[in-house]
Amino acid sequence: MKHLARPHRSGHFPRTTNVSSLLVMAKVALITFLLICFSTAIKAQDTNVSKDSVTAVADSAQLDSMAVDTAVALDEDLMDDEGGGFHKRLKKTFIDGNAGFMSLVALVLVLGLAFCIERIIYLSLSEINAKKLMADLEEKIMSGKVEEAKDICRDTRGPVASICYQGLMRINESMEDIERSIVSYGSVQSANLEKGCSWITLFIAMAPSLGFLGTVIGMVLAFDRIQEVGDINPTIVAAGMKVALITTIFGIIVALILQVFYNYILSKIEHLTSQMEESAISLLDTIMKYKMTRS
Numbered sequence: 001m002k003h004l005a006r007p008h009r010s011g012h013f014p015r016t017t018n019v020s021s022l023l024v025m026a027k028v029a030l031i032t033f034l035l036i037c038f039s040t041a042i043k044a045q046d047t048n049v050s051k052d053s054v055t056a057v058a059d060s061a062q063l064d065s066m067a068v069d070t071a072v073a074l075d076e077d078l079m080d081d082e083g084g085g086f087h088k089r090l091k092k093t094f095i096d097g098n099a100g101f102m103s104l105v106a107l108v109l110v111l112g113l114a115f116c117i118e119r120i121i122y123l124s125l126s127e128i129n130a131k132k133l134m135a136d137l138e139e140k141i142m143s144g145k146v147e148e149a150k151d152i153c154r155d156t157r158g159p160v161a162s163i164c165y166q167g168l169m170r171i172n173e174s175m176e177d178i179e180r181s182i183v184s185y186g187s188v189q190s191a192n193l194e195k196g197c198s199w200i201t202l203f204i205a206m207a208p209s210l211g212f213l214g215t216v217i218g219m220v221l222a223f224d225r226i227q228e229v230g231d232i233n234p235t236i237v238a239a240g241m242k243v244a245l246i247t248t249i250f251g252i253i254v255a256l257i258l259q260v261f262y263n264y265i266l267s268k269i270e271h272l273t274s275q276m277e278e279s280a281i282s283l284l285d286t287i288m289k290y291k292m293t294r295s
Helices: 016-060 065-083 085-096 099-126 130-142 146-154 159-169 175-193 197-229 234-294
Strands: none
Touching: 099 197, 099 234, 130 146, 130 159, 130 234, 146 159, 159 175, 159 234, 175 234, 197 234
C-alpha cells in the first residue's frame, strides 16, 4: 500500500488547542473538588464524635431500643434544621457514608465527567454540514477547479473534509487507489473518534464496584462494632448498614450518570461515521464523473 499523504492541518479534526484548555479546566475543577472533599472529611470526624457521644449516653443509661432510636432521630433532626438546604443534606449524607471512602466514588464521577465533556466538545466541533460541503466540492471538481476544492477541504474542520482531501490528493491515480486510500484513512479517523471512550467505560464499571465494596466495608464495620460491644444493638448495626447502603446508592447513581453521557457520545460517533461513509461514496462518484469527462 502506498504511503498515505497527510492532509493540511486545517483539514484535520479540531486540534489539541481546545482539548488542552478543556483538560486544564477539568484539572482545576478536580483539584477544587478534592480540596472540598478533604475539608469535608476533616469535619466528618467531629460529627462522628458527636454521634458516638449520643450512643454512649444511651448505653450508659441502659435505655431500651425505642429510647435510643428516639435520641438518634432527634440528633439527626437538629442537624437537618441547623444545616438546611440540598447542599447541607448532601454533605451530611456524604459524611454518613464514610467521607474517606465516598471521596473515591466522587473522584470517579469527576474524572468520568471530564472525559465525557472532552469527547462531547471534540465531537461537536467535528460536525459540519456534510451535504453542503459535498455540493461545493462537486461543483469545483466538475468545473476542473481541483485546487480550489482542496482549499475548501483544508479550510473545513472535521473528519469528512479530511477524508475528502485525502481522496483529492490522489485524484489523478486509479479509482482503486483512491478508494483504498479513502478507506484506510477513514479507519484512522474512526479510531480518533473513539479515543478516550475506553476510560469512560472503565469509570462506569468502577463506580458500582466501589459502591459494592463500600457495602462489604460497612458490614465489616458493623460486625467489628458488635464484637467490641459484645451485644447486638440496633443502633450499632444501623451505623454500619447505613455506610453500606449510602456507598452503594452513590456508586449506582454515578454509573447511571456516566452511562447517559456515554450513550450520547456513542450516538454522535455513529452520526459522524455515517457522514464519513456517505461523503466518501459521493466523492468517489464525483471523481469518477470527473475522470469520464476528461477521458
